[in-house]
Amino acid sequence: MFFTYLRRELRRRMRQAIFIALGLAVGIGLVITVTAASSGVKKAQGTVLQNLYGVGTSATVTKSPTAGSFTRPGRNFNLKPGATVKINQLTATGSLGSLDDSAVTTIAKLNGVAATAGAVTANNVNTTFKIPNFNSGGSGGAPPGGGSGGGGGGSFSGPGSFSAGNQVTVNGVDLSSGGQPLGPLSNGTLTSGRTLKASDASSDLAVVDSSYAKSANLKVGSDVTIAGQKFPVVGVVKDSSGTDIYIPLARAQALANMKGKVNTIYVAATSAANIAAVQKEIRAAVPGSTVTTSADLASQVTGSLSSASSLASNLGKWLAIAVLIAAFLLASLLTMAAVSRRVREFGTLKALGWRSRRIIGQVMGESVAIGILGGIAGVALGFAGAAIISGVAPALTAAVGPTTGSATPGGARSFSGGAPPGGGSGGFAPPGGGGFARTAGNATHSVAVHLTASVTVTAVVLAVVLALAGGLIAGSFGGWRAARLRPAAALSRVE
Amino acid sequence: MYKLTDVRKDYQKGRGTVHALAGVDLVIEDGEWLAIQGPTGHGKTTLLQMLGGLDRPTSGSVELDGRDLASMRETAVTRVRAASIGFIFQTFNLIPTLSAQENVEVALVPLGIGPAARKARAEVALASVGLEERVRHLPSELSGGQQQRVAIARALVKEPKVLLADEPTGNLDEGTRDELLALLERLWRDLGLTLVVVTHDSTVARRAQRIGVMKKGRLSIKQDTRPAVP
Numbered sequence: 180m181f182f183t184y185l186r187r188e189l190r191r192r193m194r195q196a197i198f199i200a201l202g203l204a205v206g207i208g209l210v211i212t213v214t215a216a217s218s219g220v221k222k223a224q225g226t227v228l229q230n231l232y233g234v235g236t237s238a239t240v241t242k243s244p245t246a247g248s249f250t251r252p253g254r255n256f257n258l259k260p261g262a263t264v265k266i267n268q269l270t271a272t273g274s275l276g277s278l279d280d281s282a283v284t285t286i287a288k289l290n291g292v293a294a295t296a297g298a299v300t301a302n303n304v305n306t307t308f309k310i311p312n313f314n315s316g317g318s319g320g321a322p323p324g325g326g327s328g329g330g331g332g333g334s335f336s337g338p339g340s341f342s343a344g345n346q347v348t349v350n351g352v353d354l355s356s357g358g359q360p361l362g363p364l365s366n367g368t369l370t371s372g373r374t375l376k377a378s379d380a381s382s383d384l385a386v387v388d389s390s391y392a393k394s395a396n397l398k399v400g401s402d403v404t405i406a407g408q409k410f411p412v413v414g415v416v417k418d419s420s421g422t423d424i425y426i427p428l429a430r431a432q433a434l435a436n437m438k439g440k441v442n443t444i445y446v447a448a449t450s451a452a453n454i455a456a457v458q459k460e461i462r463a464a465v466p467g468s469t470v471t472t473s474a475d476l477a478s479q480v481t482g483s484l485s486s487a488s489s490l491a492s493n494l495g496k497w498l499a500i501a502v503l504i505a506a507f508l509l510a511s512l513l514t515m516a517a518v519s520r521r522v523r524e525f526g527t528l529k530a531l532g533w534r535s536r537r538i539i540g541q542v543m544g545e546s547v548a549i550g551i552l553g554g555i556a557g558v559a560l561g562f563a564g565a566a567i568i569s570g571v572a573p574a575l576t577a578a579v580g581p582t583t584g585s586a587t588p589g590g591a592r593s594f595s596g597g598a599p600p601g602g603g604s605g606g607f608a609p610p611g612g613g614g615f616a617r618t619a620g621n622a623t624h625s626v627a628v629h630l631t632a633s634v635t636v637t638a639v640v641l642a643v644v645l646a647l648a649g650g651l652i653a654g655s656f657g658g659w660r661a662a663r664l665r666p667a668a669a670l671s672r673v674e
Numbered sequence: 675m676y677k678l679t680d681v682r683k684d685y686q687k688g689r690g691t692v693h694a695l696a697g698v699d700l701v702i703e704d705g706e707w708l709a710i711q712g713p714t715g716h717g718k719t720t721l722l723q724m725l726g727g728l729d730r731p732t733s734g735s736v737e738l739d740g741r742d743l744a745s746m747r748e749t750a751v752t753r754v755r756a757a758s759i760g761f762i763f764q765t766f767n768l769i770p771t772l773s774a775q776e777n778v779e780v781a782l783v784p785l786g787i788g789p790a791a792r793k794a795r796a797e798v799a800l801a802s803v804g805l806e807e808r809v810r811h812l813p814s815e816l817s818g819g820q821q822q823r824v825a826i827a828r829a830l831v832k833e834p835k836v837l838l839a840d841e842p843t844g845n846l847d848e849g850t851r852d853e854l855l856a857l858l859e860r861l862w863r864d865l866g867l868t869l870v871v872v873t874h875d876s877t878v879a880r881r882a883q884r885i886g887v888m889k890k891g892r893l894s895i896k897q898d899t900r901p902a903v904p
Contacts, residue, residue, distance in 0.1 A: 183776060184769070190771070530761045532756020
C-alpha cells in the first residue's frame with residue numbers, strides 16, 4: 180500500500196514533482212559540475228606545479244638579490260664606433276641572489292629533509308649589435324629604430340644595427356646524488372638520447388627541452404653554444420618547466436661566474452606533513468633565505484588557470500550552494516503546500532486509525548522519491564556539465580615566477596650594456612625602443628594545460644546524500660505539518 | 675456500549691468561548707441506532723467526534739466498553755479507532771488517487787493485515803454494498819452514491835462495533851439517499867452494529883430507534899420513534 184499510494188500520489192502531482200525534482204537536479208548538477216571543475220583545476224594546478232617544481236621537490240630555497248650583487252662574467256668589449264659586437268654569455272638569473280654551496284649541505288642535515296640539490300638558473304644571451312659612429316661634442320641623438328639614447332657630450336651618427344639574437348634558459352643540474360636529480364629535470368620525460376648522470380658532472384654535455392629542440396632544430400648529437408662553448412646534446416626531454424637547456428651544475432657555475440655558489444636549492448622533505456617545519460628550520464639555518472613550498476607557489480600562479488581556480492572555488496561554489504539552498508527551500512515549501520492541500524485526506528486516514536508516524540512516513544517517502552529522482556537527474560546533469568566543461572574549456576595557461584618562487588615574477592628586465600665610448604653615460608636600446616624581452620632572466624614561466632573536469636565517486640556520493648537530504652528536509656517539514664493535524668480539525672477543514 | 679458523562683467542549687473563538695458541548699450525558703447501548711438532529715452549529719458533529727475519539731472533551735468522560743477515550747493516550751485512541759470504529763462522512767473523503775478497492779484496503783492497513791487478505795476482504799466489502807463491478811475504479815469515475823457506498827465498505831471492512839456517520843446522505847439525491855438508507859439499515863441489522871447518525875434529514879432520522887436533538891450544546895433524547903429492532 181505504501182508504494183502504491185506513493186506512486187499514485189506522485190503521478191497525481193506529476194508536474195509539481197517534476198518541478199521539485201528539477202530544482203534539486205539543477206542544484207545537485209551544479210554541485211557536481213563545480214566539484215568536477217574544481218578538481219580539474221586542482222589537477223591542472225598540480226600538473227603545472229609539478230612541471231615547474233619537479234617530482235619530489237617539497238620546497239625551494241632562494242635568496243633575494245642584494246643591491247649591486249648582480250654580477251656578469253667579465254667581458255672586455257671593444258666598443259669602437261662602427262664596431263660589431265657579438266655577445267654569447269651565460270648570466271645567472273638577475274632576480275635571484277646567490278647562495279653558498281655550503282647551504283646545500285647545511286639544509287641536507289636538517290631534520291625532516293630527505294634530499295637537497297643545488298642549481299644555477301641562468302640565461303644564455305646570444306646577441307650581435309653594431310655600434311653607430313660617434314661624434315664628440317654633439318648633442319645626444321637617437322640610434323636608428325627610435326630607441327632613446329642619452330649622450331653626455333657627444334652624439335651618435337651613422338647607421339647602427341642590432342640583432343636581438345636569442346636568449347635561452349639554462350639550468351645547472353646538481354648530479355652529485357647520482358640518481359634522478361631534484362628540480363625541473365626530474366619531471367622531464369626523455370624523448371630521445373639519455374639524461375645527465377653523475378659521471379657527466381664536469382663535462383660539457385647538455386640535455387635540451389623538446390620544444391626548444393624543435394624551434395632550434397636540435398637533436399641528439401647537435402651542439403648548443405653556451406657562453407661561447409659548444410655543448411653536445413646527449414638527450415631531449417619533454418617538460419614544461421620553462422628551462423631550455425640542462426647542463427651539469429659545475430659547468431653552469433663556471434660559465435656564469437658562480438663558482439661555489441648556487442641560486443636555487445631544491446629540497447625534498449621526508450613527508451608532506453613535515454614541509455612546514457622544514458620551511459621554518461631552513462629559514463633559521465640559512466638567514467635571509469626565502470623558502471617557497473608548493474603551497475606558496477600555488478598562490479603565485481596567475482593566468483587563466485588562476486582565474487578558473489578562483490571562478491570554481493568562489494563563484495562556482497557559492498552559486499551551487501545558493502541554488503541548492505533555493506532548491507531545498509522550494510522543495511520544502513511545495514511539499515508543505517501539498518500537505519496543506521491534503522489536510523482532509525490525512526484527517527480521514529487518522530480517523531481510519533492511521534498513526535501519525537505512518538502518515539509522516541508516507542509524506543517523507545514521497546519527498547525522498549522526488550529527491551532520488553532529482554539526484555539521478557542531477558548526477559546526469561553533473562556529468563553533462565563536466566563533459567561540456569572538458570569539451571569546450573580552452574587550454575588554460577598558468578604563469579608563475581621562476582621555479583624559486585621568490586623572485587619577482589613577471590616583467591621584462593632591461594639589459595644595459597655599459598657606457599658608450601666618449602664618456603657619455605647614456606644607455607642604448609634596441610630598435611623599436613623596447614627593452615630586451617627576457618633578457619635578464621626567465622622571470623615568468625607560462626604553461627598551458629587542458630582542463631579536464633572529471634566527476635569523482637565522492638561527488639556522486641555527495642550528490643546522492645544531497646538528494647536524500649533534500650528529500651528528507653522537504654519531507655520532514657511536510658510530515659511535521661501533517662503530524663500536527665488533529666483529525667477533527669482536519670476533517671472540518673473546508674476544501 | 676457508550677457512556678458519556680457531563681461531556682463539555684469549549685472552543686476559543688476570538689475573545690469569547692464557544693460552549694460546543696455544555697454537559698452531555700448519554701448512554702448508547704450496543705446494537706442501537708441513534709440519530710442526532712439539531713440546528714447547524716449546536717454541537718452535533720462535535721458530539722460525533724467525541725464518540726469517535728477524533729477530539730477530546732474539555733471535561734467529562736467518553737467511555738466505550740468501559741474505557742475512557744477522553745483520558746487515553748493518543749496512540750491507544752488511534753488503536754480503538756482502527757479496530758472498533760467506522761466513519762462515514764458527508765463528503766465521502768475517499769483518497770482520490772486510489773481505486774475503490776484500495777480505498778477500502780486503507781482501513782485495514784493499521785490492523786497489520788497482509789496485502790492478499792486485505793484485497794480479499796475489500797472485495798467482499800465492496801460486493802456487500804453492490805460495487806463488485808467497480809473495484810478498480812477511481813473515485814472520480816464513480817457517482818456520488820457509489821462513492822458513499824465505497825465509504826461504507828471502507829467503514830465496515832474491519833468489522834467495527836460502532837459506525838459513526840456524519841450527514842451520510844447530505845450530498846445525495848433523494849433516490850440515492852433512500853437506496854443508501856436501505857443499505858445502512860440492512861447492514862445495521864445483519865452486523866449488529868451500534869449506529870450513530872448525525873443528520874438534518876428527518877427521513878433519515880426517522881429510521882433510527884432513538885432521536886437525540888442537540889441545541890446549544892445540550893442533548894435531549896426523544897424516545898423510540900420506531901419499534902425497537904432486536
